[in-house]
Amino acid sequence: MITVVGVRFKKAGKIYYFDPDDSDISSGDFAIVETARGIEFGEVVVGPKEVVEEDIIAPLKKVIRVASEEDKEKNIMNKVKEKQAFDICLKKIEEHELSMKLVDVEYTFDNNKVIFYFTADGRVDFRELVKDLAAIFKTRIELRQIGVRDEAKMVGGIGPCGKQCCCAQFLGEFDPVSIKMAKEQSLSLNPTKISGLCGRLMCCLKYEHNTYEELLKNTPQTGAIVVTPLGKGTVVDSYTLLERVKVKVKLNDGTEDLLQYQISDIEVTGELDPAYVKTEDNNHNISDMIGLDD
DSSP states (O other), X not given: OEEEEEEESSTTOOEEEEBOTTOOOOTTOEEEEEETTEEEEEEEEEEEEXXXXXXXXXXXXXXXXXXXXXXXXXXXXXXXXXXXXXXXXXXXXXXXXXXXXXXXXXXXXXXXXXXXXXXXXXXXXOHHHHHHHHHHHOSEEEEXXXXXXXXXXXXXXXXXXXXXXXXXXXXXXXXXXXXXXXXXXXXXXXXXXHBOTTSSBOGGGGTTHHHHHHHHTXXXXXXXXXXXXXEEEEEEEEETTTTEEEEEEEOTTSOEEEEEEEXXXXXXXXXXXXXXXXXXXXXXXXXXXXXXXX
């Protein structure tokens, strides 16, 4: 077991482990650490704890020191410089007529590097832009192209639910999200209704996915023939979270009726209604044609 502390450099950013090196440090403190990018200022969000070696990426770097008041003032000044650098870079992008969108600017704590984050539809030749920026800032310049999900995380915004984007508020990392999750939750496959501000599938589709997977194990599929207290019928709809299904039941008098049952009150025969399954196949083919399948 190895003792580590978890440090985060941005709000809702990824947590990185560091060796506390016998420092008197706890959650909520700010620390100066060495990273692959240089010396950085971060917040300790996970106090000293023991983890197995498999959970860390070697070599484990040490915490240089707990941040002093001077360090905190310097970090504030860096934030001011980042805003100034953002405006300067915007003007230079316009001068060079580059098809790129500047998203964010970040100074390393020791000012040895300035990182400009941008999005673009394709590759961008920014060599002349880098030369101009290096001449202005007199330090190392890095231009890093990011994806639309990372852009949403940095910029933030209000989602269709009326709350701040999860990625900007608390998600440290992006989990894979697939159209299969929307299908299992019986959501509309209209891209405008299941996509976030970034244009990708909403991250919140992942939140209830495990629950739906577990409940669907016992939920008969649409078109399944089941035995109800009133006789055999075909499942025409299901309500996963309620663990209920709607069944078209053939009554003794030869008529049919739509009734709802708890899953525990019916018996699945293992057979499928051929007519209903054919209709379902046609629906899936339509979703394939509009490019919504995995």
